[in-house]
Amino acid sequence: MKSMKTILHAALASFLFAGTLAQAAQLTGTVTNKTTGKPAAGDTVVLVEPMTGMTEVAHTTVDGSGHYTLNRPSNAPALVKVTHQGAEFFADAPQSGSVPDIAVYDVAPKVEGVFAEADVLEIESGNGQLHVIERYFVHNTSMPPRTQWSPKSFEIVLPAEAVVESAQGQRPSAGSLPTTLKLQPDGAKGHYAFNFPIQPDEGDKDTQFNISYTIPYSGSFTFHPQESLSTQSVGVLLPKSITFTAGPGSAFTAINQDPNIQTLVAKNAVPGKAFEFTVSGTGSMPREDQGAASPGGPEAAAPASGQPGGGIGEPINTPDPLSKYKWWILGGLALLFVVAAAFLLRRPAGVPGVPAPLSPEVAATPAYSPAKPTSPATHNSALLSALKEELFALESDKLTGAVSPAEYAETKAALETVLKRALKNKS
Known part of the structure; x- marks a missing residue:
């Protein structure tokens, strides 16, 4: 008797094969170079199917008016990929008809207007280790808009003892999902770089970098965070059972927005200048209680537009950029x-x-x-x-x-x- 897995694979293969027999549909769209405001003439456009290893099933180039036409050979899930100056830009491919307009940007290793709104560390302990999920929210407000991309698009410094478990990058484009990446060692131990494009912001959406790592832990550990970009806020989230102590010259302010979680924030971190804090004790984040801590749950806290990152309501006292990411951060959904x-x-x-x-x-x-x-x-x-x-x-x-x-x-x-x-x- 065939195994269930074999049957499932056969069924899926039959579905995909049946899709290839369908009449080819035509896709049309436009590509605009938002750096120059002109059509992205000559850029390569490819239709790829994720389910078959990003197989290229159709390709063309953008004409002088910014238009392109592709013949879609099947109804299998597909994406339209445009390559501009080596950087890739994606759009969801409909079954037929018009593809959403695709914006591309000129590429440079460094561009003005790139900064970090927040570097947030979620720390908990267990089994002789600290487990850290660190997230960077990076803006690109360059004018004219350009993409910052190189083998060292974004550099980070982790504790020398850190063992990286996973890393991801997420583009600001609507509907973009996190992409798992391989961090590139960059000089001294603990120094790494992301080879991932920092595209211009799209509305309130920025580029996000996520890293999960562990640190050997005997009950106390001192962090020395260093930022590679000007960073508006450095946030630390901890369970109540872990003690936080700021180091000399490091000014952290407690944000008392959640009775179950400690939130500490330092403002205006300078690139290359390390500051420090020490954690001691043990404890885990109360993830199962997230919904109860915000009246109405995360959905009620979301903005009316339905966009993610709605936060947990109005910040207390002074505006706090960390608050609008808090529920997303605590869920750990993107990184995991x-x-x-x-x-x-x-x-x-x-x-x-x-x-x-x-x-x-x-x-x-x-x-x-x-x-x-x-x-x-x-x-x-x-x-x-x-x-x-x-x-x-x-x-x-x-x-x-x-x-x-x-x-x-x-x-x-x-x-x-x-x-x-x-x-x-x-x-």
């Missing part, structure tokens, strides 16, 4: 995206009392609430869209070597299982 996807998508299907699995990206969206019923069509459409994005992220991880062959195979098998269910429900 691939792991959470694999875990949630392996939940048994069809078991009474166990809801159908949702993508972490869907569940994390402020507009989504388990208490609000959605129609099957809406649910499946959102699930299919999220699965497509997850498969794209997974294939990107594979191409960059960020996941092992075993991890890739396991996660993709889980995604394919849910995809089959979603397609069955949609039909």
Whole structure:
């Protein structure tokens, strides 16, 4: 008897094969160089399918008017990729018709107007280790707008004892998901660089860098953070059971917005100048209590526009940039995206009392609430869209070597299982 995994793979292959037999659809779109305000004539445009290892299934170039046309050979999930001066820009590919306009920007190793709004460290302890999730929120307000990109687009300094578990970058474009990256060692121990583009901001959306690492811990440890960019706020989030002590000359202010979590903020960090703080004791973040700490939960705290990063309401006393990221930070959803996807998508299907699995990206969206019923069509459409994005992220991880062959195979098998269910429900 064939194994369930073999059957699932065969079913998925049959679906994809059937899709290739469908009549080719035509896609049209425009690409504009927002640095010059002119059409991005000559840029390469490629249609890629994430589910087949980012296979290129169609390609063309942008004409003198900024337009392009692609023939989509199947209805498999696909993305339109534009390459401009070596940098890649993406847009979701519809089944047919017009692709959303794609904006590209000229590229330079360093551009004026790049700064960090916040560097946030979430610290907890256990099993003789400190576990740290550090996130940087980086703005690019260059004028004219340009993308900062090089092998050292963004440099960071971690404690010399740090063991990096994972790292990700996320573009500011709408709908962008975190992409797992490999940090590049950059000189002295603990110094690393991201080879990831810092694109111009899109509205209030910036570029985000996320790092997870562990540090051997015997009950006390002193951090010496260093910033490579001018940074408006350096935030530290801790469980109440861990003691925080600022070092000499390091001014941290307590932000008392949550009774279960300590929030300490230092303002206006200068590039290259280290400051320090010491943590001692043990404890873990109360993640399960996040919803109760904010009236109405994260959804109620989100802005009316439905955009992420709504925060936990109006900051107390002076404006605090950290507050608008707090619930997103505490959830750890972006950094743990691939792991959470694999875990949630392996939940048994069809078991009474166990809801159908949702993508972490869907569940994390402020507009989504388990208490609000959605129609099957809406649910499946959102699930299919999220699965497509997850498969794209997974294939990107594979191409960059960020996941092992075993991890890739396991996660993709889980995604394919849910995809089959979603397609069955949609039909």
